[in-house]
Amino acid sequence: MADDTDKKKQFGNRFLKNENDVFKHNAWDNVEWDETQENNALLQVCEHIKTKMPSEKAVDLENNADQYWDKFYTIHQEKFFKNRCWLFTEFPEITSLQNDKSNSILEVGCGVGNSVFPILSHSASNNIHIYCCDFSSNAINILKENSEYNEEHCTAFVCDITSDDWNSPFALESLDVILLVFVLSAIQPEKLKHVVRKFYEYLKPGGIILFRDYGRYDMAQLRFKEGRCISDNYYSRGDGTLVYFFTQDEVKQLFINSGFEEVQNLVDRRMQVNRGKQLKMYRVWIQCKYRKPTL
Numbered sequence: 080m081a082d083d084t085d086k087k088k089q090f091g092n093r094f095l096k097n098e099n100d101v102f103k104h105n106a107w108d109n110v111e112w113d114e115t116q117e118n119n120a121l122l123q124v125c126e127h128i129k130t131k132m133p134s135e136k137a138v139d140l141e142n143n144a145d146q147y148w149d150k151f152y153t154i155h156q157e158k159f160f161k162n163r164c165w166l167f168t169e170f171p172e173i174t175s176l177q178n179d180k181s182n183s184i185l186e187v188g189c190g191v192g193n194s195v196f197p198i199l200s201h202s203a204s205n206n207i208h209i210y211c212c213d214f215s216s217n218a219i220n221i222l223k224e225n226s227e228y229n230e231e232h233c234t235a236f237v238c239d240i241t242s243d244d245w246n247s248p249f250a251l252e253s254l255d256v257i258l259l260v261f262v263l264s265a266i267q268p269e270k271l272k273h274v275v276r277k278f279y280e281y282l283k284p285g286g287i288i289l290f291r292d293y294g295r296y297d298m299a300q301l302r303f304k305e306g307r308c309i310s311d312n313y314y315s316r317g318d319g320t321l322v323y324f325f326t327q328d329e330v331k332q333l334f335i336n337s338g339f340e341e342v343q344n345l346v347d348r349r350m351q352v353n354r355g356k357q358l359k360m361y362r363v364w365i366q367c368k369y370r371k372p373t374l
């Protein structure tokens with residue numbers, strides 16, 4: 080597992096040493112939380128659980144999750160998420176795939192391609208095929224209509240990864256990399272074990288999972304209003320989409336219990352600053368890498 084030195088190299092290098100400087104930049108890296116901040120966050124989350132959403136409503140949101148994401152993409156099209164420009168710094172494994180043999184990447188929950196297109200433009204001349212799937216058919220249609228979509232190097236398909244049969248265009252044990260960018264947080268927590276077992280089946284021995292997602296007490300969690308909480312650390316947004324906030328240990332257990340080996344498990348705490356409104360916003364992301372053992 081990476082130590083603190085790795086963490087500093089990894090997530091940027093602007094550290095807040097003097098509190099008086101806080102509004103001089105838009106963001107600060109590797110911000111430490113003191114006990115008071117941690118306790119206040121816990122108190123806020125305890126308040127959320129007191130006003131849980133009625134269970135019938137939660138069941139409807141879970142059973143029709145694909146339709147809520149379809150509506151999301153009908154409204155926002157390709158304009159909501161930004162291209163994931165940090166991808167190659169955080170996940171050099173993508174660029175170091177060898178050129179002399181054919182390699183396959185699968186991005187799960189790819190949305191409209193904010194990771195797929197940067198990877199495609201980076202690897203167009205390489206022997207890499209990018210598979211990508213999402214259970215929102217609207218998202219996949221928008222992705223395929225993008226002028227950069229190139230069937231020679233990319234295959235997009237609709238798939239609910241919580242289902243037993245993925246009907247996938249690739250074989251078992253054929254993938255080098257599975258990329259998970261803010262997608263496992265959108266899955267019902269009870270279904271995650273099953274999903275991770277499917278990842279194991281499709282990865283080659285030695286293949287790797289690259290994961291980045293919401294961490295516990297991220298600003299997005301703390302600002303939930305009453306009536307949005309489904310269960311501990313699991314919420315529905317106003318538009319009906321679902322989101323879970325992970326701890327490092329939960330992600331670790333999820334993958335280790337399915338037979339993976341840990342390569343990295345880091346927390347990225349960043350303070351974003353609204354200089355105009357003099358607001359501090361605390362972001363928490365978890366970044367992990369898990370490898371399927373070679374035989």
Ligand SMILES: C[S@@+](CC[C@H](N)C(=O)[O-])C[C@H]1O[C@@H](n2cnc3c(N)ncnc32)[C@H](O)[C@@H]1O
Binds near residue numbers: 160191214240265266
């Ligand atoms: C927060 S978005 C992230 C999209 C994309 N990875 C990105 O970073 O821009 C979560 C995505 O996961 C997809 N998703 C949620 N549950 C899914 C499931 N069970 N199977 C496949 N995709 C799913 C949603 O449709 C949505 O596109």
